[in-house]
Structure formats: structure tokens, C-alpha cells
Amino acid sequence: MENKTFVPDLGVSSVFDSAWGLTKKHFLPIFLLMLVGGMLYNMPSSYFYSSYYAELLSGNYLTEEEWIAKQIDAAPVSLLKNYAVMLLLALVCGLIRMYIDLVRNRVLLSAKEKDSVDMTAIIKGGFSGYWFFLICTLLSGIIIGIGYVFCILPGIFLQVRLMFVPIIAANKPELTLSEVFSRSWNMTEGRFFDLLLIGIIVVLLNIVGFICCCVGLYVTSIISEFMYVELYYRLSNDGNPASPAEDVTFDGRDADGYNRSI
Numbered sequence: 001m002e003n004k005t006f007v008p009d010l011g012v013s014s015v016f017d018s019a020w021g022l023t024k025k026h027f028l029p030i031f032l033l034m035l036v037g038g039m040l041y042n043m044p045s046s047y048f049y050s051s052y053y054a055e056l057l058s059g060n061y062l063t064e065e066e067w068i069a070k071q072i073d074a075a076p077v078s079l080l081k082n083y084a085v086m087l088l089l090a091l092v093c094g095l096i097r098m099y100i101d102l103v104r105n106r107v108l109l110s111a112k113e114k115d116s117v118d119m120t121a122i123i124k125g126g127f128s129g130y131w132f133f134l135i136c137t138l139l140s141g142i143i144i145g146i147g148y149v150f151c152i153l154p155g156i157f158l159q160v161r162l163m164f165v166p167i168i169a170a171n172k173p174e175l176t177l178s179e180v181f182s183r184s185w186n187m188t189e190g191r192f193f194d195l196l197l198i199g200i201i202v203v204l205l206n207i208v209g210f211i212c213c214c215v216g217l218y219v220t221s222i223i224s225e226f227m228y229v230e231l232y233y234r235l236s237n238d239g240n241p242a243s244p245a246e247d248v249t250f251d252g253r254d255a256d257g258y259n260r261s262i
Contacts, residue, residue, distance in 0.1 A: 008234040010194045012201055015234075023219070026111040029119055030222050033104045044090040048082055079147045095134075102133045105170035108229045117202035129173025136169035136180050160195050161188045167232050187235045195231065202227060 009015075052067045062070065071079040106122050140162045148155030164184040168175070175183070188195055202224045209220030 010191065010198070010231065010234065012198055015227050015230050016201075016223070019223050022111055022230075023203045024225045025115070026107070026117055027219070027222060029107055029117055030104060030111075030225070032216055033100055033107065033119060034218060034221065037100045038103070040093040040100070043093050044086045046087055046088040071247050087253050094261065098134045098137065099127070099130060101137070101166070102130060102170055104225075105133075105167055108225055109167070109171050112226070112229050112233060129169070132173050132177075133166070133169045136177065137166050140165040140181070154258070156196070157192070160192055160199065161185050163188065163195065163199075164232050164235075167229060187232075191235070198227065198231065 049064075052064065053064070055062060055067065068079070091164040103122055107117050107119070108126075109121065110117050144155055144158045144162060147158040162181065162184050164187055165180055168180045168183050172180070173184075206217060206220045206224060
């Protein structure tokens with residue numbers, strides 16, 4: 001078959017339309033996973049401030065600072081114990097949330113690639129590659145965070161270039177750590193401003209969702225995640241970038257011009 005130059009379509013409208021269609025089909029399982037993740041995120045602080053909330057309900061309106069000062073004066077040992085339990089709970093909840101994030105990424109990938117989601121199979125296989133996904137996600141977060149500490153622009157640059165690390169780690173646990181990072185780096189090569197524009201649109205979209213109501217934010221968050229998965233598939237050719245300078249065939253590609261067998 002004749003080789004042709006493959007240029008992926010990174011148009012905002014095209015990416016959004018595809019993400020919106022996937023959101024309508026597969027909203028519920030991803031919404032439930034996000035809901036569980038949100039509950040785990042709030043659990044440690046809810047435990048620590050449970051007695052503070054009880055005082056508010058009883059009519060004793062204190063600020064958080066006043067309540068902590070009161071606890072230091074009345075029961076400093078109890079306060080330290082609550083801090084220790086909260087930190088331990090935060091660690092446990094963080095590890096569980098990472099598992100939820102891994103499952104959610106695989107649900108997004110399955111919805112895009114197969115147009116179906118087998119939650120039972122995905123959840124059972126969720127621990128496959130768990131530690132690898134955790135290390136990749138944490139390491140990319142640390143690298144991006146260091147970029148933001150030094151200056152905002154390096155942080156933005158690194159966030160765009162490493163944006164596919166969690167998706168690749170979830171989809172390809174057989175890769176090495178360096179291969180995951182290099183694939184994300186190669187996929188975003190020469191497309192920084194296109195991806196940055198879509199990232200800005202995603203932020204604005206989620207602001208609109210937040211303004212509407214909490215449920216609206218869940219909807220826009222799911223659309224946003226599907227947009228990133230859509231970008232991953234459009235920029236991938238078995239995990240390698242398909243750039244204008246590279247000749248690839250259209251054999252096995254769908255109507256959008258990208259290979260689903262990632």
C-alpha cells in the first residue's frame with residue numbers, strides 16, 4: 001500500500017466533539033470512579049476536623065485557627081494523635097486513589113479503543129502495573145513541580161511535554177520508566193503550542209463547569225480526560241509519534257486517521 005505523510009488532526013473542535021461523544025456513552029463508570037476518588041481525597045481532613053464540625057453544629061462558631069488553639073490548650077496530646085492518624089489515613093487514601101486513577105485511565109482507554117467498558121475485568125486487572133503507574137505518575141508530578149518552582153514557564157513546558165505519562169504508564173505497563181517518559185516527550189515534539197491551546201481550553205471548560213455546579217464540574221472533567229485520551233490516540237502510532245516528517249501507511253486506521261492498536 002502506498003505510504004503517505006500522516007498529519008494528526010489536533011483541532012480543538014474535532015477533539016472536543018469526539019470527547020463529548022465518548023462522555024455521553026461512558027459517563028457513569030467514570031463519574032463513579034471520580035466520586036470515589038473525591039471521597040478518598042476528603043477523608044483525612046474530614047476525620048481531623050470532625051470535632052470542629054461538631055462544634056459548629058452545636059452553635060459554637062469558631063474559626064479553624066481558634067479551634068486548633070483551643071485544642072492545643074485543652075488536649076495537646078490528643079491533637080498530635082489526630083495529626084498522626086490523619087497523616088496515616090492520607091497515605092492509605094492516597095495509595096487507594098492511585099489505584100482508582102489507574103482504573104479510570106484504563107476505562108478511558110477502553111472506551112476510546114473498544115467503545116465498550118468491562119468494569120469487572122478492568123478492576124480485577126487493576127493491580128497489574130500499579131506500582132509502575134504510581135512511580136511514573138509521582139515522578140512526572142515531581143519533575144513538573146520543580147519546573148513550576150523555578151519559574152512558571154518551565155513548569156508549563158514540562159507539563160505539556162509529559163502530559164501523556166500517566167496514560168502511557170496505564171496502557172503500556174511492560175515499558176521501562178525511561179521509555180514511558182521518552183514516548184510522551186516524542187509524541188509532543190513539535191506540537192507544544194497546539195497542545196498548550198487545548199490545555200487552556202480544558203481549563204476554561206472546567207471553570208465553566210465549576211460555575212454551573214459541582215455536577216457540571218464532573219461532566220467537564222470527564223470531557224477533559226477524554227480529550228487527553230483522544231490526543232494520545234491521535235498522536236500515537238503504536239506509542240510512537242506520527243509527525244509530518246514521518247511516512248506511515250493508512251492501513252488499519254479509522255476515519256480520524258490514527259491507529260487504534262496502541
